[in-house]
Amino acid sequence: MSASISTQPAYDVAVIGGGLLGAAVAYGLAGLGLKTLMVDEGDIAHRAARGNTSLVWVQGKGHGCPAYTAWTVRAAEAWPVFAAELNELTGVDANYRRTGGLKFCLGDTEFESRHRLIDSIETESPAARSEMLDRQALLDIYSEIGPQVTGASYNPMDGQVNSLLLWRALHQGFQQHNGQYLPRHSVGSIRQIGNAFELVAGNETVWAEKVLLAAGIANARLAAQVGLNGGVRPVRGQVLVSEKLQSRFAVPATDLVQTDAGGLLIGNVEEDAGLDESTNIRVLSGMARRAVATFPSLESVQLVRSWAALRVMTEDGNPLYQRSESHPGAFAASTHSGVTLAPLHATVLARWIAGLEMDPAVEAFRPEQRHVH
Amino acid sequence: MSGDSCQLAVIGAGPAGLAAAIEASAVGLSVVVLDEQPLPGGQIYRSLEQQKNGKRPSLGSDYEQGRPLLRAFRDSSADYRPLSQVWEVTPQRHIHYNCDGISRCLRAEFLIIAGGAQERPVPIPGWTLPGVMTAGAAQILLKSAALGAPQAVFAGSGPLLYLVAWQYLQAGLPIAAILETTPRANYLRAAPYLPAVLTLPSYLTKGFSMMAALRRAGVPWIKGVTGLRAEGDEQLEAIAYRVNGDWRRVESDHLFLHQGIVPNTNLTVSIGCHHVWNERQTCWQVQRDDWGVTSVEGVAVAGDGGGIGGAIAAQLQGRLAALGAAHRQGSLSGAERDQRARPLRRLLTKEYRVRAFLDTLYRPADWLRRPMEDETVVCRCEGVTAGEVRAAAALGCPGPNQLKAFTRAGMGPCQSRQCGLTVGELIAETSGMEMAETGYLRTRPPIKPISLGSLATFDDS
Amino acid sequence: MFIDLAADRPTVTIHIDGLPHIVSADLSVAAALLSAGVFNLRDRSFGGAQGPFCMMGVCFECLCTIDGQPNRQACLETVSQEMVIVTRSAAAAEDQW
Numbered sequence: 001m002s003a004s005i006s007t008q009p010a011y012d013v014a015v016i017g018g019g020l021l022g023a024a025v026a027y028g029l030a031g032l033g034l035k036t037l038m039v040d041e042g043d044i045a046h047r048a049a050r051g052n053t054s055l056v057w058v059q060g061k062g063h064g065c066p067a068y069t070a071w072t073v074r075a076a077e078a079w080p081v082f083a084a085e086l087n088e089l090t091g092v093d094a095n096y097r098r099t100g101g102l103k104f105c106l107g108d109t110e111f112e113s114r115h116r117l118i119d120s121i122e123t124e125s126p127a128a129r130s131e132m133l134d135r136q137a138l139l140d141i142y143s144e145i146g147p148q149v150t151g152a153s154y155n156p157m158d159g160q161v162n163s164l165l166l167w168r169a170l171h172q173g174f175q176q177h178n179g180q181y182l183p184r185h186s187v188g189s190i191r192q193i194g195n196a197f198e199l200v201a202g203n204e205t206v207w208a209e210k211v212l213l214a215a216g217i218a219n220a221r222l223a224a225q226v227g228l229n230g231g232v233r234p235v236r237g238q239v240l241v242s243e244k245l246q247s248r249f250a251v252p253a254t255d256l257v258q259t260d261a262g263g264l265l266i267g268n269v270e271e272d273a274g275l276d277e278s279t280n281i282r283v284l285s286g287m288a289r290r291a292v293a294t295f296p297s298l299e300s301v302q303l304v305r306s307w308a309a310l311r312v313m314t315e316d317g318n319p320l321y322q323r324s325e326s327h328p329g330a331f332a333a334s335t336h337s338g339v340t341l342a343p344l345h346a347t348v349l350a351r352w353i354a355g356l357e358m359d360p361a362v363e364a365f366r367p368e369q370r371h372v373h
Numbered sequence: 374m375s376g377d378s379c380q381l382a383v384i385g386a387g388p389a390g391l392a393a394a395i396e397a398s399a400v401g402l403s404v405v406v407l408d409e410q411p412l413p414g415g416q417i418y419r420s421l422e423q424q425k426n427g428k429r430p431s432l433g434s435d436y437e438q439g440r441p442l443l444r445a446f447r448d449s450s451a452d453y454r455p456l457s458q459v460w461e462v463t464p465q466r467h468i469h470y471n472c473d474g475i476s477r478c479l480r481a482e483f484l485i486i487a488g489g490a491q492e493r494p495v496p497i498p499g500w501t502l503p504g505v506m507t508a509g510a511a512q513i514l515l516k517s518a519a520l521g522a523p524q525a526v527f528a529g530s531g532p533l534l535y536l537v538a539w540q541y542l543q544a545g546l547p548i549a550a551i552l553e554t555t556p557r558a559n560y561l562r563a564a565p566y567l568p569a570v571l572t573l574p575s576y577l578t579k580g581f582s583m584m585a586a587l588r589r590a591g592v593p594w595i596k597g598v599t600g601l602r603a604e605g606d607e608q609l610e611a612i613a614y615r616v617n618g619d620w621r622r623v624e625s626d627h628l629f630l631h632q633g634i635v636p637n638t639n640l641t642v643s644i645g646c647h648h649v650w651n652e653r654q655t656c657w658q659v660q661r662d663d664w665g666v667t668s669v670e671g672v673a674v675a676g677d678g679g680g681i682g683g684a685i686a687a688q689l690q691g692r693l694a695a696l697g698a699a700h701r702q703g704s705l706s707g708a709e710r711d712q713r714a715r716p717l718r719r720l721l722t723k724e725y726r727v728r729a730f731l732d733t734l735y736r737p738a739d740w741l742r743r744p745m746e747d748e749t750v751v752c753r754c755e756g757v758t759a760g761e762v763r764a765a766a767a768l769g770c771p772g773p774n775q776l777k778a779f780t781r782a783g784m785g786p787c788q789s790r791q792c793g794l795t796v797g798e799l800i801a802e803t804s805g806m807e808m809a810e811t812g813y814l815r816t817r818p819p820i821k822p823i824s825l826g827s828l829a830t831f832d833d834s
Numbered sequence: 835m836f837i838d839l840a841a842d843r844p845t846v847t848i849h850i851d852g853l854p855h856i857v858s859a860d861l862s863v864a865a866a867l868l869s870a871g872v873f874n875l876r877d878r879s880f881g882g883a884q885g886p887f888c889m890m891g892v893c894f895e896c897l898c899t900i901d902g903q904p905n906r907q908a909c910l911e912t913v914s915q916e917m918v919i920v921t922r923s924a925a926a927a928e929d930q931w
Contacts, residue, residue: 043772043812050778168779171768183771243786243822243905261755261781266825278645279818281461281469281831288829299826302905304786307817409891411912416890423860456910474903491892503873503885510889513909518858518865519840544839608873626835637892753887754894786894822894822905 009196011037011180013353014208016187016199016222019049020163020338021345022214023170028350030177037208038174039201040183041218046277048216049338051237051309053257053265054163056340057101059130059155063117067364068318069125074361075341076157082343083161089176092169094162095260101158102133102141102253104149104294111150118153130155141251146296152253160252162260163339170342182206187215190225192327197226212353213332216312227326229367232334234310236273238283240266240291243302256291264301266291270311279308312336321349321365379405379452381698382468382481384459384640387415388684389676390487391442392691394451400699404451405479407470409458409821413446414439415489416509417684420517431543432516433536435579435684442688461818462486462644464669469818469831476827483671483698487691488637490677493656493737494791495529495630496744496751496759497601504609508631512537521546525627526612528552528601531735532580534631539583542590549625550593552614554632556738557597566730576727593623599740603628632737636678639788639816644669650809653732654681655742656794657813664697665690673697681732686724689717742798751799752792754785762796766803772812773797786822789814836868848917863908863919864889864896875908876922897922 015026018040026038041047058076062069076098083096105111111132118130133141134151175181185201190211192198197211211226213219220230244262252258257265267287273280284306292299312334314320319335331353335341351357381397383390386408397404406413414421418439424432446453454472461469468479492507499505508527514520515537526549527538538551570576587594600615604622611624635656638648647660647668658680665673675694676687693714700710744751747760757780770776773783773796782796783789789796793814800811819828844859850872857866864886867875873885875896886896889909896908899920908919 040771043770043774044815047775050774164778164781168765168768171779175768181769183769183775240825240828241784242825261784263784281463281467285828285831288825288831291825292829299824299829300904301825302786302822303819303825303828304822305784305788305817306819409910411910458910491890492888501884506886507888510887513889514836514865514868515839518861518869519838519843520836520861520865520869521839522836546839786897787892790892 009207009209011035011206011208013037013210013212014039014197014199014206015212015214017214017216017218018171018181018183019047019214019216020052020167020170020342021216021333021335022212023167023174024338024342024345025212025214025333025350025353026179027170027174027177028346029354030174030179031346032350032354032356034354036174036179037206038179038181039185039187039199039206040181041186042184046217046234046310048309048311049167051239051307051311052163052339053239053268054160054259054339055101055252055254055257056096056098056159056161057254057337058128058157058340059101059103059153060117060121061337062125062318063121065316065318066124067361069121069128071319071344071361071365072337072340073125073127073157075344076159078343078347079159079161082346086166086169086173090169090172092165092172094166094169096159096161098157098159099251100154100156102138102152102154102251104145104152104253104255106148106150106290106293108150114153128155129157142295144295144297146293148293158252160257161339166339166342170346187222190222190330192226192330195329197329210329210331210353213330216334217310219332219334223332226330226332227324228322228330228332231315231320231367232312233272234275235270235313236276236308237268237270237311238279238287238308239268239306240284240287240303241305241307242266243304245301255287256294263304275310277308277310279306319365320367321352321362322367376480377478378480378482379403380482380702381405381485381695382407382466382479382483383451383485383487384468385415385487385489385676385678386410386413386446386453387417387487387489387676387687388439388442389489389678389687389691390415390485391446392688393485393487393675393695395442395445395449396692396695397699398449398451400695400704402699402702402704405481406451406453407457407459407468407479408453408455411455413443413453413455416513418443419513423517432540458821459640460821460823462640462672464644466671471821471823471827474824474827476823476831478831483701484673485665485691485694485698486640486672486674486678487676487687488640488678490634490636490681491790492631493633493635494795495632495741496749496795497603497630497741498746498749499603499605499609500630501750501753502603502605502609503607504605504626505603505628505630508534508537508629511629512540515540515544522627523547524549524625525629526550526552526623526625527629527631528554528598528612528614529631530555530737531631531633532731533634535580535583535587537629537631538587538592542587542592548592550595550623551587552598552601552612553594553596554598554601554738554741555596555735559734559736563730563734566733569726570730573723573727599738632741633735634677634681635794636680637790638813639790639820641667641674641678642813642816643818643820644672646672648813651680652808653729653736655737655808656681663693665694666697671701682728683724686721689721689724692717693721742795743802744795751795752780752782752785754787754791755781757782757792759799762799763803766800770800773800773814774812776800777814783814788816788820835871838869846913846915846917848913848919850919851921857913859913861913862889863898863900863906863911863913863917865909866913867896867898867908867919867921872921874923
């Protein structure tokens, strides 16, 4: 059978995956005027996008990889404009706030260990601006911290956003820019035929000039089909959600965030659990103990639900942006930080895929660039 | 805390749970019954044990029928734990529950979930105003608190609505109106099933005599209602209703809504049991075999919690599930189990004969499952309207779980008990999918709230 | 307005948002609130709905602080002598949880 296609493929780019990464890039691509298709799974899917805690986070990122620290700082700086533009276009306000952020330390060992990590990153990347707050300084922010709290690391660039509204806004903006959304279709195979890619997803076959794999942990399955390496594994994150409370936690922490709706997101333990998405009572109980140790007054707060989600983790924890040599036009992207990096995914990464820019910052995250030091 | 365990745990103390506990204890199993209410009886026999003395209005003969069951339960060896709220059950049948503010763990070799049903939501504009409640709530207030609201309006469809109105009549409470929403077309559709009901004449005679009593008392009964709105500023003041194309109004401080009951599925969903869409009853229900066993090993469901069948069917299912459990534990041989089950199954078949008629006649109207007005609140906990749900569905949400992420519908403390069905219906309507395709919300533990402190001190070693 | 249909029942005194009320001793807290004419339990800012709705533990709209324990389902608890009940609308007004 002839390998050439006489007609133009229907789409300029097919983005596989409608999570935070896929939706951000697709939104960017559609905004650039490219005819974009976003293919997504069904309602019951692993969906890391539903499993984050709304943090736009700089501190602690990129230890041993200054390029990632710089990338994260750049994302944080881009957030206000990105949020405003998205709101302007869609009318959806994801309520991004740069509040500063904390990571609490209980006991002396934790404090020292965190101190060392923060110092190490600051040495490599002074622009990261994280600092340690001792207990006394922390009391100025939160007067009710428990006796075991020895301090926290703090970064003024950290903040939070309503990540579910962000996700919704990206989808809406994508469609407003004439993007096509195809849910409930899991991509089974990708073949390159001539200058186009053929994707078979359930009962649909679609053709696109380029394809981006942004399918979270499913990238592991799809990547080999286009000469890329999977390079991701699932990590299970578990979170406890409280009833709505009067607004009291203005500065978010890695394991305690008060959403704009009022509920507290508590915990955020991550562990290797294969594909097991169920919650684990011992883990949840441990998270509850830590929360009560951090803020004893939380003891009487009611939890209304918990969830566990499989998040994406690359081998070294840094983002992975890949361009295929054997299948030109095929790309893959994976990251743990779909929320924080959204502005760059919608702009820099989209332009990279569109072929408009070869930003060296993006190139730093290609697999060939790893293990440099 | 060292292992608290039993051979059979029963969750729920309504007719199914009580019957299961009695049957299983009689066969020699160690049984623990966890009940979130303070007294046994579930909803239908609520407070029956308390109705010993004093002049109380008649609540009907069906209610009184619960007495022997309650006595047999109290006489049995089952360990009854009231005010115990189950918030998680693991697939290994570790039951995590709250009692007295402390979180505990009970391990069961076999579990029968008899959590019963809840009223189907009746989403109309203004239904969140104080003064609007369910007909079931009116009945609970009558039964347990001897409180009644004079000049209330009853609106909706289904046997419970007329029963509560009749109970109000017996209590001497004047009723402003009964606004019936049973679609006229349903009468014709239900007619073919009428002969089967005639084999159980007590159903019909009871129903007819109640309706006749209400008519004799001159209660305004408006049928064929095709629109409802609750009106008022801070509180309910009036109810607007449409009949024959015209809108009319009746003033009242109280509106009791009802359009049938649906199984409580949050617990079974959270365990991971497989559920199916029941098109005739327009609700989700857990999939189970002839012994009530679900897709999760050692977990069975009995009673309305597995599919609406009524109180007698609930008792029969409870007994069958207990027999199944006893056989699995080795207390009964297969032959003994089947022999005891035979008469129960015969009686169950009789009970099911009425269902087709009732389900078809009282199938909720489309406009009450899929609110047409965009401003109608769908998720009561979060205040999400029908318009917002439709807009998110139009973005292509593949189902209620994604839609929950986009709108917050289902994120509140009731965990989609009141909005899940409506959200599914609106997704189906907007996307053109069938209800079976849209799927259901994946609820997670805790399925009832639990304090951070009690989770922190939880120890299931 | 809900009226009492059974006479001569034992009563208790409870406190609702700082005011004492005499109610029948066998009532659930939610029923007691209704009999005392308290229909509006929740501050609108916390969500859409406002008062006891189902009376059976399904709707979670009857949440109150009972004897210092916040967010108890009032329909699942029975009144007791000198019980202190604070509704969410009152608690919100005082800027507590």
